[in-house]
Amino acid sequence: MRRPLVGIGITELTVRIVVLAKQVPDPETPPSQFKIDELTNTVIPPNGVPPVVNGFDLNAVEAALLLRDSGADVEITVMSVGSDFAMDAMKKPLAMGADRLVLVDDSGLDNIDSAATVRVLAAAIEKDGPYDLILGGRQASDWDQAHVTLGLSEVLGLPLVSLVQKLELNGDSVSLQRVIPDGYQTITAPVPSVLTITNELGEPRYPNLRGIMQASRKKPEIYSLAVLGISSGDLAPKLELKKLYIPESNKQVELIEGEDEGDSGKKLALRLREEKLI
Amino acid sequence: MTSILLVAERDEQGEINQSTLQAIGAARGLVDAIVTISISGEAPASASALAVEKIVTLSPIGDADDGIYDQATAEISALVEATSPEVVIFSKSDFGSVVGARLAFRSDSAFAADCIEISNEDGDGVSVTRPVYGGSALAEFEVASKPAIITLRAGAYEANSETGSPSIEAFDSGVDVEQAASVTGIVAEAREGVRLEDANFVVSGGRGLGGPEPFSVLTDLANALGGAVGASRAACDAGWIDHSHQVGLTGKSVSPDVYIAVGISGASQHMAGCSSSTAIVAINKDADSNIFKEARFGIVGDWEKVLPSFLATVRELRA
Numbered sequence: 001m002r003r004p005l006v007g008i009g010i011t012e013l014t015v016r017i018v019v020l021a022k023q024v025p026d027p028e029t030p031p032s033q034f035k036i037d038e039l040t041n042t043v044i045p046p047n048g049v050p051p052v053v054n055g056f057d058l059n060a061v062e063a064a065l066l067l068r069d070s071g072a073d074v075e076i077t078v079m080s081v082g083s084d085f086a087m088d089a090m091k092k093p094l095a096m097g098a099d100r101l102v103l104v105d106d107s108g109l110d111n112i113d114s115a116a117t118v119r120v121l122a123a124a125i126e127k128d129g130p131y132d133l134i135l136g137g138r139q140a141s142d143w144d145q146a147h148v149t150l151g152l153s154e155v156l157g158l159p160l161v162s163l164v165q166k167l168e169l170n171g172d173s174v175s176l177q178r179v180i181p182d183g184y185q186t187i188t189a190p191v192p193s194v195l196t197i198t199n200e201l202g203e204p205r206y207p208n209l210r211g212i213m214q215a216s217r218k219k220p221e222i223y224s225l226a227v228l229g230i231s232s233g234d235l236a237p238k239l240e241l242k243k244l245y246i247p248e249s250n251k252q253v254e255l256i257e258g259e260d261e262g263d264s265g266k267k268l269a270l271r272l273r274e275e276k277l278i
Numbered sequence: 279m280t281s282i283l284l285v286a287e288r289d290e291q292g293e294i295n296q297s298t299l300q301a302i303g304a305a306r307g308l309v310d311a312i313v314t315i316s317i318s319g320e321a322p323a324s325a326s327a328l329a330v331e332k333i334v335t336l337s338p339i340g341d342a343d344d345g346i347y348d349q350a351t352a353e354i355s356a357l358v359e360a361t362s363p364e365v366v367i368f369s370k371s372d373f374g375s376v377v378g379a380r381l382a383f384r385s386d387s388a389f390a391a392d393c394i395e396i397s398n399e400d401g402d403g404v405s406v407t408r409p410v411y412g413g414s415a416l417a418e419f420e421v422a423s424k425p426a427i428i429t430l431r432a433g434a435y436e437a438n439s440e441t442g443s444p445s446i447e448a449f450d451s452g453v454d455v456e457q458a459a460s461v462t463g464i465v466a467e468a469r470e471g472v473r474l475e476d477a478n479f480v481v482s483g484g485r486g487l488g489g490p491e492p493f494s495v496l497t498d499l500a501n502a503l504g505g506a507v508g509a510s511r512a513a514c515d516a517g518w519i520d521h522s523h524q525v526g527l528t529g530k531s532v533s534p535d536v537y538i539a540v541g542i543s544g545a546s547q548h549m550a551g552c553s554s555s556t557a558i559v560a561i562n563k564d565a566d567s568n569i570f571k572e573a574r575f576g577i578v579g580d581w582e583k584v585l586p587s588f589l590a591t592v593r594e595l596r597a
Contacts (some may be wrong), residue, residue, distance in 0.1 A: 003506055027412055031546065031568050043411065046397050056528075089444065106369040111534075118383070138528065142548075143417075145294035145391045147379050154383035161346060162376055178345055181530065183466040185345050189459035197509065199528065200521045232308050236422075238388035242405065243418040253560070253576045261531050265588035268559065268577055273595050277557055278479070278503065 011114060015042045015074045015169060015191075018125060019098065020136040021057040023082055023089055026050065027141040034246070041144075041244040042111075051086045053093060056137025056206035060197040061093040063135055063167060065205065068097070072169050075099050079122045083107050087220070094215035101220040102128055108225050108232030114143065116235035118151040123228040125156065133174070134194045137164060146196075149277030153194035161189050165200035197277070279311045280398055280520055283363040283425075284330070285354060286317040289370025293322050297369035299437035301430050302329060306438055308398050316357060320348055320418050321446055328441035334449045349455045351377050355384040356451035365396070365404055370429040382427045390419060390426045394434040396426075412527055413546035413553075433529050433554045467522050472506050472583040474523065480534045480552070482525055483513055486541020486562060486564055486581070490518035495541060499589050502596065508532065508552075510542050528552035540581045545571030561585070 006117055011018075026049050033046040045051070064076045071094035076098040081089060094101055112120075125131060134156070136149030151161035164182060166177035169191075174184050179200050187194075207215070218248040225232065258273060271277045282305045289295040294317070300526060305313045305328065313330040319338035326333070335352045343349050354377060366381065368374030376440045382389035394416075395407040404426040408436060410417045436439065471557055481500040493507065500507045508525040509518070525532055527550040537555035541562060549572050552558065560573035561581050570576050577584050 025411070027545075027547065031414060031571075034411070036415060043415070046347075058458075113306075115388070117383070132289065142410065143410055144408075144527065145389070146375060147382070147389055147391060150376060150379035151383045154380050157347075159346075160380070161459050163372075165548060177465075180345065180464070180523070182473075183464060185461050187345065187459055187461050193459060203515055227306060238421070238423045239390060239419040239424050241417060242420050244410070244415055246414065247416050249571055249573070250573060253570045253573045255570075256575060257579050260584035261370040261577070262587040264577045264579055265584040265586070266591045268575060268584075269588050269591035269595060271559075271575060272536065272559070273556070278592060278595065 002097070010075055011073070013073055015067070015072055015132045016077070016130070017067070017074055017133045017135060018077045018079050018129070018131045019057065019064055019093065020121065020134070021078050021080045021090070021093055022054045022140045023085060024054045024140055024142040025081065026052045027055065038245060038247055040171040041241050050081060051089050052144075053089050054140045055139055055140070056139055056197070057092070058096070058137070059199050059201050060135040061096055061098055062138050063164070063201055065097045067167065067169055070168070079121065079124060079128070080104070080191040081109055081117055081124070084108050085156040090220070091215045091218070092207065094218050095211040095273045096205055097211060101218065102223065103220045103226065104223045104225070106225045108235065112235050113132060113239050114145045114147040115151065115238045117148050119235065120225070120228065120230060121148065121152055123230055124223055125152070127223065127228060130192070130203055133191070134158070136196050138196050138198045149196045153163050154274050156194065159186045159189050159193045161187055161193065162196045163198045164195045165193065165198055234276055242259045279312055280308050280311045281363045281367065281452070282308065282311055282359065282365045282367060283361065284313055284315045285374065285377070286365045287369055287371055288316045288317070289297040290320070291401040294325055294328065295436055296331055297371060297430070297432050300432065300435045301367045301369060302438035304430055305365070305397055306440075307435070308365065308401075314361070314363070315444070316354060316449070326446065327441045329438055329442040330444045331442070333444045333446045334508065335446065335573070336449055336451070342462075345461050345580040346457065346459050348379050348457050348554065349453075351380045351384070352453040353449070353456045355381055356453055357449055358385050358450040360436060365423050366427045367396070368429045374429045378427050378429050385425065385427070387425055387427055388421045390421070390516035391429050392431050393428045394431050396428060396430070402580070403587055407548065409550065411546070412531050416515070426498065433533060434460065442574050446528060467520065469522070471501070472504065474508055474525070474530055475532055477532065478535045478540045479503035479538070480508045480525070480532050480555070481505060481540065482508035482510065482542060482552070483508035483519070483539045484542030484548075485512040485516075486511065487518070492581070493519050495585055495589075499538070502589060502592050505534065510548050539569055541575070541584070543567045544572050
């Protein structure tokens with residue numbers, strides 16, 4: 001069921017970009033509301049804090065939109081793997097300006113590990129593609145493995161550049177800036193390639209009203225595992241989660257209080273000297 | 279016997295770096311450990327006294343590949359295939375994060391990033407512990423495939439200071455990768471004063487500063503202490519200060535004597551980059567903010583009123 005390479009608004013010259021996106025618990029959840037069910041080793045969804053699209057993945061969506069802003073003819077497909085999707089969250093990239101949302105939605109995808117996620121994504125990309133660029137965020141804010149996008153490059157046999165903060169399309173290649181600890185590297189990569197995008201790219205844009213209206217009318221395109229020829233038995237974890245828990249903190253802060261805030265500042269310096277810290 | 283391949287990295291002087299010595303500490307803590315180190319390029323002379331059984335040298339990393347690591351990934355993958363180690367340990371560096379993740383797929387094996395603990399208590403199965411949810415929780419995993427490929431968080435283990443007399447041999451992988459993507463240049467950011475990662479004092483600002491201007495006050499304080507200026511991701515993403523100052527899970531890891539957090543709420547993602555500091559000092563208006571749960575000293579108050587007298591007193595004390 002491979003899509004035709006040309007269609008409405010899509011030509012042979014259109015650069016087809018897939019952006020990987022993951023639904024995660026809101027990382028801004030206050031620490032007091034972050035709770036774990038130690039029987040099932042899962043995070044208890046906090047009351048009134050809906051899930052969001054992983055923030056780093058929105059950086060990748062922004063990267064694709066910046067290519068469009070620069071005048072390139074791009075088609076942006078957002079792809080995710082999971083079950084129980086919160087559509088309000090998953091449609092945010094569409095509201096920002098992405099064209100399509102493709103979900104591999106299957107109850108067999110509950111709690112799979114990152115190696116299995118890569119396998120499913122690779123199958124979905126091969127079915128839905130071909131693509132010119134595969135973009136992912138630098139890591140997901142739930143398991144923090146930074147594994148999936150890097151692994152996809154291996155499974156798909158495509159070149160990989162990580163931590164990209166800027167990209168420019170030049171026909172059959174992309175010019176990239178890759179973040180290193182004290183600056184950046186310039187890199188040339190061919191098309192197609194797999195890139196991870198880092199937050200140094202800049203803040204993702206906020207959806208405008210028109211974008212939100214358009215997104216509300218779009219329906220996600222759904223793949224099941226069966227359609228991809230994968231059975232849940234193929235997705236056995238390589239890492240078995242044994243225990244998930246919140247570490248105990250036994251730190252006790254010593255609050256410095258002076259007659260006023262200026263006096264507190266002075267007392268703090270004297271206290272640090274007393275402890276031979278400064 | 280637990281055979282371990284430890285992928286070493288160098289510091290700026292070309293010597294085996296601290297993270298690698300810490301990884302040796304982690305490896306030596308495993309039951310019946312037989313440790314092989316691999317290193318790209320010729321081994322530095324000091325390596326011949328490391329407390330490991332064997333050192334294997336690989337080809338040096340070329341400038342065009344340094345950041346993409348195609349050749350290094352292929353060689354380490356060939357070495358893993360040839361020697362079948364049970365555990366492969368990388369540092370959680372740029373190199374380790376990329377090569378470790380790629381290697382896991384080439385050897386169809388498990389990958390655990392940023393581990394703070396690795397063990398094989400009964401000498402058999404390997405288990406690892408790693409922070410997840412930005413450091414809000416810890417997860418313990420049993421590794422269900424061989425080899426267990428991990429990256430190790432800096433500071434999780436003490437550097438190994440024992441000595442040994444390893445054999446040294448070159449490994450010829452027979453692979454010569456034709457690179458598809460290549461590094462064409464490096465643009466270094468201008469930096470004044472001490473490196474953030476090496477500083478004994480770090481003064482960091484966050485969202486509570488409200489804008490870019492207050493960073494000049496933080497810079498004055500850092501200069502008075504002979505330290506460096508850091509920032510939370512929120513402050514960097516807002517464009518108040520360059521990202522090279524970012525401390526945290528996705529920024530730099532620092533472990534100064536004193537870490538002064540000004541207007542920083544103390545989200546676990548930020549603390550992941552500074553929690554190994556000797557003392558954390560928090561200045562924040564909000565008494566309920568998480569930073570006071572992590573700090574040793576704190577002032578609940580307005581930084582604009584606290585910092586001038588703090589800075590003046592620091593200058594007097596250090597004059």
